[in-house]
Amino acid sequence: MGGPNAQPLYRAGRSPVHRAPAEAKLVCLVLFVGAVVATPRESFVPYAVYAGMLIAIWALARVPITWIAPRMLIEAPFLVLAVLLPFAEAGERVHVMGLSLSVPGLYAAWGIVIKGTLGVAASLTFAATTPARELPLALTRLGVPATVTPVIVMMLRYADVLSEQIRRMHTARVARGDSPRMLHQVSAIAKGVGSLFLRSYERGERVHLAMMSRGFTGVVPETPGIGTAPRAVGSRWAVVLAPAVLAVVVAATAWGTR
Structure with a gap:
């Protein structure tokens, strides 16, 4: 990340x-x-x-x-x-x-x-x-609104994580003889997409709970000298x-x- x-x-x-x-x-x-x-x-x-x-x-x-x-x-x-x-x-x-x-x-x-x-x-x-x-x-x-900011932050933060997970799932399918271009593999690809969605949802829930437990309210505080933009x-x-x-x-x- x-x-x-x-x-x-x-x-x-x-x-x-x-x-x-x-x-x-x-x-x-x-x-x-x-x-x-x-x-x-x-x-x-x-x-x-x-x-x-x-x-x-x-x-x-x-x-x-x-x-x-x-x-x-x-x-x-x-x-x-x-x-x-x-x-x-x-x-x-x-x-x-x-x-x-x-x-x-x-x-x-x-x-x-x-x-x-x-x-x-x-x-x-x-x-x-x-x-x-x-x-x-x-x-x-x-x-x-504070409810919107965390969504955008997480989207930016974890886009590469999800992309890497997609690549790993693709590599795993190919290593097991999958051919993504063949029509008979549509079902396997659909199941993979569903699995990725569930994993992403669960990851989002865990990250959200971790942030809330540390006092995050959705508002990014001003921290002089630490990652503060002009x-x-x-x-x-x-x-x-x-x-x-x-x-x-x-x-x-x-x-x-x-």
């Missing part, structure tokens, strides 16, 4: 983006993604502005695009719907290379692809520049939220000139 792979998406650095308070970066992320989602899909220039903002932040944080691009493949399964929409939607049609495509479907596909891509890219930027240990304290500072003040809020404010202005302008 505390090994080098405890947070595979984080890239250690000393850039201004890395040093920015986590709570301010989290609010910036939410506002930026909200502005992207709210932007009308018929507009194209605003999305170029959003992409330019992300590229500028990557340059400032020294996060190469070659690191970002492979990790964005996580959105690939969700793009299948976008590919089908131009063929399935009704309305005005346009012919491209002998194919009859729906104009509303093309706009819908464009909206899914560009908004999803920008959202994933922004989330990866936040993860690459924010240590996981700062997130619980940032959530507490933002007033997130708190955002007025000037730092203004600087960190600047990209989000610009994104909101761009989205509002897109609606005003639509």
Whole structure:
């Protein structure tokens, strides 16, 4: 849990983006993604502005695009719907290379692809520049309910533990002659998933009881000198939220000139 792979998406650095308070970066992320989602899909220039903002932040944080691009493949399964929409939607049609495509479907596909891509890219930027240990304290500072914070903390803390357990279960099945690609092994795989769920649930119960017995209430206390991240003040809020404010202005302008 505390090994080098405890947070595979984080890239250690000393850039201004890395040093920015986590709570301010989290609010910036939410506002930026909200502005992207709210932007009308018929507009194209605003999305170029959003992409330019992300590229500028990557340059400032020294996060190469070659690191970002492979990790964005996580959105690939969700793009299948976008590919089908131009063929399935009704309305005005346009012919491209002998194919009859729906104009509303093309706009819908464009909206899914560009908004999803920008959202994933922004989330990866936040993860690459924010240590996981700062997130619980940032959530507490933002007033997130104490019942929610432990859930997020445990999810981040034990994601790698569960991944490693999945790998061990897979290795054990293969060592016993299992072939995961064969249809007759579907039942065994389903039983393995169920077993993993039960083990995870039981582990969560044990960890929760251990934390409660040690006086944990869900609120991450401020501990000066011990893993305390810098708190955002007025000037730092203004600087960190600047990209989000610009994104909101761009989205509002897109609606005003639509």
